[in-house]
Amino acid sequence: MTIDLRGYTPQHPQLYRLAADGRSLEFFYAPCPACGKLSFPAMVPGCAHCGASLQDVQPVAHAGGGTLLEFVTLHVPLLPGMDTPRIAADIRIAEGVIEEGVIAVPDESALRVGMDLQAVGVPLPAGEVFTCRFVPADAGAAA
Numbered sequence: 001m002t003i004d005l006r007g008y009t010p011q012h013p014q015l016y017r018l019a020a021d022g023r024s025l026e027f028f029y030a031p032c033p034a035c036g037k038l039s040f041p042a043m044v045p046g047c048a049h050c051g052a053s054l055q056d057v058q059p060v061a062h063a064g065g066g067t068l069l070e071f072v073t074l075h076v077p078l079l080p081g082m083d084t085p086r087i088a089a090d091i092r093i094a095e096g097v098i099e100e101g102v103i104a105v106p107d108e109s110a111l112r113v114g115m116d117l118q119a120v121g122v123p124l125p126a127g128e129v130f131t132c133r134f135v136p137a138d139a140g141a142a143a
């Protein structure tokens, strides 16, 4: 099932936007003028790698995704309204940048540490808003 999310609003517009295909996401990074590496989120005041100021840096968008580092299935909601079970993961989204994400697959059997993940938009039940989820990169390309 492919849902075209064009016209939907990102839940966190400072972090990501919909890519031209209407499904995958682009993340906003801050490129460091000193060391050239990317920081995320883009509105952090200093480079995550060398500490240089990012105050006047314009964010850049790159295809959202990364490398799966570890994952766990949560069966108990950590917050009210959180849907379970959900698969929470640590994902390396850029060199030296590790973020927590949620993987949208039915169960862990499709996942392997080290695999490539792609960020996609998933509509929220609340209305025309999408949030960020990760799927295996080859599955995302086939959809």
Ligand SMILES: [Zn+2]
Binding pocket: 032, 033, 034, 035, 036, 037, 047, 048, 049, 050, 051, 052
């Ligand atoms: Zn830097």
